[in-house]
Amino acid sequence: MKLTDAEWQIMNCLWERYPATARGIAERLPKDVEWAYTTIKTLLTRLVEKGAVKENKKGNTSLYEPLLSKQNARRSALKNLANQAFDGAFGPLMHFLIEDEKLTDSQKNELLKAIQKQDKKEKSK
Amino acid sequence: MKLTDAEWQIMNCLWERYPATARGIAERLPKDVEWAYTTIKTLLTRLVEKGAVKENKKGNTSLYEPLLSKQNARRSALKNLANQAFDGAFGPLMHFLIEDEKLTDSQKNELLKAIQKQDKKEKSK
DNA sequence: TGACAACTTCTACAACTGTAGTAGAATGCT
DNA sequence: AGCATTCTACTACAGTTGTAGAAGTTGTCA
Numbered sequence: 001m002k003l004t005d006a007e008w009q010i011m012n013c014l015w016e017r018y019p020a021t022a023r024g025i026a027e028r029l030p031k032d033v034e035w036a037y038t039t040i041k042t043l044l045t046r047l048v049e050k051g052a053v054k055e056n057k058k059g060n061t062s063l064y065e066p067l068l069s070k071q072n073a074r075r076s077a078l079k080n081l082a083n084q085a086f087d088g089a090f091g092p093l094m095h096f097l098i099e100d101e102k103l104t105d106s107q108k109n110e111l112l113k114a115i116q117k118q119d120k121k122e123k124s125k
Numbered sequence: 126m127k128l129t130d131a132e133w134q135i136m137n138c139l140w141e142r143y144p145a146t147a148r149g150i151a152e153r154l155p156k157d158v159e160w161a162y163t164t165i166k167t168l169l170t171r172l173v174e175k176g177a178v179k180e181n182k183k184g185n186t187s188l189y190e191p192l193l194s195k196q197n198a199r200r201s202a203l204k205n206l207a208n209q210a211f212d213g214a215f216g217p218l219m220h221f222l223i224e225d226e227k228l229t230d231s232q233k234n235e236l237l238k239a240i241q242k243q244d245k246k247e248k249s250k
Numbered sequence: 251t252g253a254c255a256a257c258t259t260c261t262a263c264a265a266c267t268g269t270a271g272t273a274g275a276a277t278g279c280t
Numbered sequence: 281a282g283c284a285t286t287c288t289a290c291t292a293c294a295g296t297t298g299t300a301g302a303a304g305t306t307g308t309c310a
Contacts, residue, residue: 075225078206078221085202086199090228094223095236096203097215097218099239103215103216111220114220114223115223118223118224
């Protein structure tokens with residue numbers, strides 16, 4: 001499932017807390033995003049049509065909650081990027097990240113630990 | 126600079142070898158991409174307008190070459206993804222990759238080495 | 251030199267995206 | 281009950297993207 005830029009904004013708010021009303025989402029959008037209320041509704045409607053969000057009419061007002069998990073959305077986005085820009089493989093992608101982006105020492109340590117931990121879990125299986 | 130899906134296809138061919146003609150690019154497109162020749166031309170024109178590609182009319186035929194480097198295109202794409210889906214930070218992105226994607230042992234080793242190497246370079250600066 | 255091939259530029263057009271207005275229904279306050 | 285507020289559903293509309301046809305121009309080979 002592929003999300004557009006605007007849809008990511010909405011989903012990010014929704015994942016942060018749900019069920020949520022359109023109004024609630026409006027309030028949790030980043031300060032610099034100034035969308036008309038109806039814009040948010042439109043986006044939500046599209047997300048419902050896509051099956052990324054569930055809508056629950058509660059009397060007068062709709063409550064929304066994600067069907068697509070953040071996990072999965074991230075996975076798709078990364079997969080997509082890997083395909084487009086890294087020959088479909090994650091290895092080169094990570095490589096690029098490590099070489100290109102400046103990591104602080106603590107970030108590096110954290111990564112090392114993460115890799116090792118993941119390693120151990122793997123072994124114990 | 127943001128590239129669309131179709132534009133990535135073109136750019137990938139162009140980075141692989143340039144200067145290149147539209148015909149040449151057509152030939153190097155993945156087998157499953159079957160675009161009319163004019164489709165490729167349209168995309169190239171748009172890329173030129175965007176400033177991602179330079180066009181060089183050689184008599185009857187145009188030669189194209191990238192102005193946008195692969196490096197930079199990748200950087201932008203990653204930055205964009207990080208912003209959208211990982212609160213703008215690369216740390217969590219990498220973390221996600223490491224935890225979520227199954228790495229083979231050798232991939233892990235390679236990463237460890239890469240991190241360490243990068244570390245050393247950093248120190249020696 | 252004429253005909254076919256290969257190029258180029260223009261135009262087209264539907265689907266998707268970003269962004270929002272309008273009108274009518276439901277709710278709430280006095 | 282009546283008016284203001286707040287929702288919702290529907291419509292709109294320009295810009296971007298994917299995809300390509302048409303028509304004119306240049307090159308090439310017999």
